[in-house]
Amino acid sequence: MKHYIGPNNPMRAQFDARASYQARHFSWQCDANGVATVTLNRPERKNPLTFDSYGELRDVFNALRYATDVKVVVVAGEGGNFCSGGDVHDIIGPLTKMTMPELLEFTRMTGDLVKAMRNCPQPVIGAIDGVCAGAGAMMALACDMRYGTDKTKTAFLFTRVGLAGADMGACALLPRVIGQGRASELLYTGRAMTAQEGLAWGFFNALHDGSELVAKAQAMAAELAAGPMFGHAMTKTMLQQEWAMTIEQAIEAEAQAQAICMQTQDFRRAYEAFAAKQKPVFKGD
Secondary structure, eight states: OOOSSOTTSTTGGGOBOOTTOOOSSSEEEEOTTSEEEEEEOOGGGTSOBOHHHHHHHHHHHHHGGGBSSOOEEEEEESSSOOBOOBOIIIIIHHHTTSOHHHHHHHHHHHHHHHHHHHHSSSOEEEEEOSEEETHHHHHHHHSSEEEEOTTOEEEOOGGGGTSOSOOTTHHHHHHHHHOHHHHHHHHHHOOEEEHHHHHHHTSOSEEOOTTTHHHHHHHHHHHHHTSOHHHHHHHHHHHHHGGGSOHHHHHHHHHHHHHHHTTSHHHHHHHHHHHTTOOOOOOOO
16 A cells, blocks of 8 residues: 655654554454454443543544554444443443543543544444444444444433433534434434434445444445545545535535545546556555
């Protein structure tokens, strides 16, 4: 894989390889195609998050902005469930004893994870099976695409523990994906959205058998990894930024974005392959 910040660029020292990263609080694997798989791996408790795993996930996704060898990320859970949210004993209990400034640092950290997932240039694909609740539902929502199974139940259950439905960006992001009315129902009631509802409402891109779920997500990731990575990063940026633009501003922003992409070597490769009646081989620069 080439990176657009080449080895002779004076900024290269600010970028490095991340494929061989050794995770401490979850599983991390990256294949030769640049597809990384993050697996939450506390299956005995349905893969809840802890203070440490929140922090490490945030830091990993932030670091991906400078990765030279990771093209796409798949996020999954081990043992037939995605994530049950914050660990009741390791997080919820201690939170009840914290001061407001301490609590604010925690809620900002959880929000920073969502921001890091959305701000990294790599497409993020969620493989969401079984229980997907609380912060786990927000991690799923932060993904660019989501695949589920018939057994997936997604619950933004914050009101069920006495909190607001406004957590980690839920009130901004969920209506964009499934609509204001449906989002309002889920955020007020905290009830679980079924897999069939999620598919019909646009939360899930597709449903697969549980035994094939991660493989299907990785197959889509491999397809994206074979594409123009600078172009994918630009697409992700524009999908987010254009929510706050008028139509006229969005059209102008896309004109500028596309002109930038036309300067890439991948654009030239696509033209040359088309002229030669061949399939283009994108290299990422």
